[in-house]
Amino acid sequence: MVTDDTLAELAKSLAHPARLRILRVLLATPGCIGGEIVEAVGLAQSTVSEHLRILKAAGLITGEIDGPRICYALSPAALAPLGAFIDSLTPPPEGACCLPAGKDKHEPL
Amino acid sequence: MVTDDTLAELAKSLAHPARLRILRVLLATPGCIGGEIVEAVGLAQSTVSEHLRILKAAGLITGEIDGPRICYALSPAALAPLGAFIDSLTPPPEGACCLPAGKDKHEPL
DNA sequence: CCTTTTCATCGCCTATCGTCGATTTGCGAA
């Protein structure tokens, strides 16, 4: 079972344009990149580092030390619960919203 | 094209346990419910109303006026872009993270 | 008409987030 709290944490980690951009950059870059992420997002190095920390804490990325730099890689599996939740929402309420029977809305007491 | 900003807004609307709970209640309730949502989430009515406003602003739910109450219904289609993004992330970086060739990491300048 | 019910909005307060510059740490190279 995945708690709402866990799901919310996951969603929160995606709830910022800079973090989405980082994920895109990571996805588009096959190998290992270092400070190029900083240039790609256009924010201060410390800010990007903080976003990377958040993504790492959420399990969305992993960081391997590679000499003087750090190698970040995606761990998309961490998002599976969130994807499953979104999928579970997909079934639309086909039976109209309120009491399709007509106008006798809520029975009079 | 869906901008990172749009995606972030979508994710932000999911980034709170109370809102997830509201969506679950809406999903589990076939017809129209009113203030039962307030009881279900266990927060103050004004707080729930605010969360509902956020969900409505994000397009995740719709509200129809039905006499004295409001009929909320899911609009899961709004989440499609976010689901697509998560899907697009799914392909894992199979070619190992950093320079699979071995130890001659970054060529010496 | 007035009453009741239901939801939205308004202030107000606290907690968390996002951002930055500055500093510290870790590692390879000279």
Added chain:
DNA sequence: TTCGCAAATCGACGATAGGCGATGAAAAGG
């Protein structure tokens, strides 16, 4: 050892979000 680079951490700031009670507005029913 010392230097320089890359990344993380720290401290501080303003902005935003989340929570509440109180109030307001629309509609059904007597």
